[in-house]
Amino acid sequence: MPAIEVANVSYRYPQRQALANVDLTVNEGEIFAFLGPNGGGKTTLFRLLATLVPLQEGSIRIFGSDVRTQADHVRRRIGVVFQAPSLDKKLTVAENLKYQGWLYGLSGQTLRQRSQQMLQNLGVADRAGDRVETLSGGLRRRVELAKACLHGPRLLLMDEPSTGLDPAARIDLWQYLRQLRDRQGVTIVLTTHLLEEAEKADRLAIMAAGKVVALDSPDNLRAEVGGDAITVAAADVVALAAEIEAKFGLRGSVLGETLRLHEASGHEWIPRLVEAFPNEIRSITVGKPTLEDVFIARTGHRFGDDVSLPS
Amino acid sequence: MTEPTTLPNEPDTGVVSPAAAPVQPRPVLAAAALASREFVRFIRQPNRVVGAVGQPVLFWLFFGAGFHKSLQIPGSGQQDYLEYYFPGTLVLILLFTAIFTTISVIEDRREGFLQSVLVSPIPRWAMVLGKLAGATAIAVAQGGLFLLLALTIGVTPPWWAWLSLVGFLVLTSLALTGLGFVLAWRMDSVQGFHAVMSLFLLPLWLLSGALFPNPAGWLAAITTVNPVTYAVAGVRRLLYADSTVALPADLPSLPWCVAVTAAFALVTFAASCKVAGTRTTGDLL
Structure with a gap:
């Protein structure tokens, strides 16, 4: 069963069309990136996948469950890391994880063990008792990741996960994501506007003006430009x-x-x-050729240009 | 403290195997999470405590002392104004706390905490219940502290009335936090809430018999249909449960006050669930 099946999805904001007839499939165990400039539609797609906004047109299935009618099934199986931090800054790291666990029905010994293990794996166990507001941006990001993975999701969705991370922290992040995928088979889907980050994915979809303009592995995409x-x-x-x-x-x-x-x-x-x-x-x-060349070849625009659909 | 530059090489990335059955959410536990978070946050921001209790207490002292000689509430027997104004102040504390706490929905949304709640597998009513229960706990804690001041003005209700008062404060706070939630849910700025507060919530309180007893004419009509009237009256009834002090003749009876307040709480809770259950792009303001 594919992790994600998106079929014929369109989405309109009052002012503009954000997605137009998007079709794609993400396989289980893949690291998949949505690459695109701002306004390309990747964040809208992310929000639809995360069940944060209701689907307007088309269908999305996550591990076979329809996001429209079985949002509850979907929500139990996904972990979400948002672009904006979702940690409560007034609470300690451990408290943030505790409440997150409660939201997902975890409690007692199980919850304590899981939180501790997550914090250890992400190298923030020694900060468990500190308030989040005292942590650096990089450490917050790790706690954010621990929070999203606490309930053992099969699919991890991340919106611009590298935002605000220094290069060393980015390397750490990717090391962790690969471990997560290799050892537990977690499917990882992320959005990014960074070409070098998309290079690291197994496959990527390049999005521009609300459409998927290319979808393949980074190597194949580059080879196509030749x-x-x-x-x-x-x-x-x-x-x-x-x-x-x-x-x-x-x-x-x-x-x-x-x-x-x-x-x-x-x-x-x-x-x-x-x-x-x-x-x-x-x-x-x-x-x-770089992924930017792929982008240019497919859209006729430079990657940095703001391309959006006419409303 | 130094930050580790690389991740430790653990043999496993977590004890959680995603292949295992997915988690089973428990709505009441989820509500407890949100309520408990609300309370912890409140304790860690002492300025909120001062804001919600300080102003009503000052009003009570100043109005009470200022009007002490010049105003005699008709039909209130030997009560002086400080005493008359006491139940109203208590309800004002609940109202302020309800408002300050539900405004945090706006912050939660803006700061991002809310989005992680919205994508979690909990029913929206559990989310609402958690928020309202947390806010109610805070309001009752503050109202309860103020309630003890009753002793300083010689109001000494019997023990059962104290207990009933706490119960009645819970009910009143639930109703008011529910009202605050409905108003705050769709707002994108705290500034917007201030307008609602001065044009709607404060007048609701002003016309509740908190400041003056049931007036005549169109004001009387508003006071009668205003649910806050029954909150203030209920507190007044309970404070003087065993007393010989003459209460205003037109004061609603205690059972009626409890019934109206309970209905008020149910309606605002249902309305909160309804607004929070409607998914729109507005969830992302």
Whole structure:
């Protein structure tokens, strides 16, 4: 049974369309990322999966349970880490976990053991008696994770989990997520706007303007773009693009003040281009395609651009 | 204290196996979690205690002392104003506490705590019950402290009336916190609540017989349909349960006060469950 089946889901806010006919499946035991710029629809999808907002159109099944009619089943099986912290800052770490346990029907010895184990696993056991407001952002994030995993969810949903984490803390987070997946088979779904974070997922869905524009493993997605990525900066990039096309037959995409070309043997093109347009070209670089190139290839926009659906 | 830079290499990531049967939520335990959290938070913010008790007590002392000579409540026999005004002050403390505590729904939503409750597998009525029970415990604790001041003005109800008073305060607080919850649930800012408070909640209290006995004309009509009237009257009845002090002739009877207050509590609880049970995008304000 797939962990998540999303079929034909659309969602509208009063002002704009956030999701349009989204279909996708997340397999059990996968680390799956939703990658997209702000306004791409990934947070809306996250909220629908977390049963935080009601479904408007389409269907979502989580471990076979319909989020619309069996929200209760779904809620028992998911753990949710929100982008905004959900810890009560006036309570201690241990108290936060205790009340979370009570919400999920855990109590007594079982609850104490689980909380202690979670805090140990996340390296925050020595802060159990401290109020959350005295903890650093990184430590709070760990407690947040302990809170979400306390009841042993089969699916962990995380909205922008790296927000506010320094690079070392991000590495820790991913180490923990992999352990969770490898040792317990927990399915992990996260949203991110960071390309390098999405690279770490088993599979990812790239979302733009409320649609899934690509869905595969990071390697496959990059392989699809193929060749090397050549980035040319010029004062009049549109004119240059036309000239390059006329002279070499290369078609690229113009993004702001840069031209992006995807060609095999990119290193051979560099001298040819520079010799042909020595005055026009301000800078030129070559590299392997990144997820950003995948994004550009699929949407025609640069990743940072705010792309949203017309309302 | 130094932060560990890497996670310890534990042999297992947790004792919880997700393959095991999913958790079985227990609504009453869930409500207890929220109620207990509410109380712990309250104790840790002493300024809230001062705010909810301090102002009514000051009002009571100032009004009571100020009107002591100039006002004689008709039909109140030998009561002076400090004494007359006592039950009203008690209800005002409950009202203030109910409001300050239910405003925290707005904070919970803004600070993010609420979202983790909303995605947990507990029924919404359990969430409401937890919030209201916590707020009620806080209100009764504060009201109870103030109640002891009755002894300083020579009001000495019998032991059973003390017990009944605590029970009646629980009922009244439940009703008022329920009212606060319904008003606060959809609000996105504490500022918005202030307007409701001065235009709706305070007038409700003003026209409850707390400050002056049942007036005539259209004010009388409002006072009669105002449920807070019966809360104040109930406290008054119980305080003078065994006393020979003459109470205003038109004061509602004790059973009637209890019945109206219980109905008031039921209605606001049901309304709270209803507003909280409606899932909209508003849950994410």
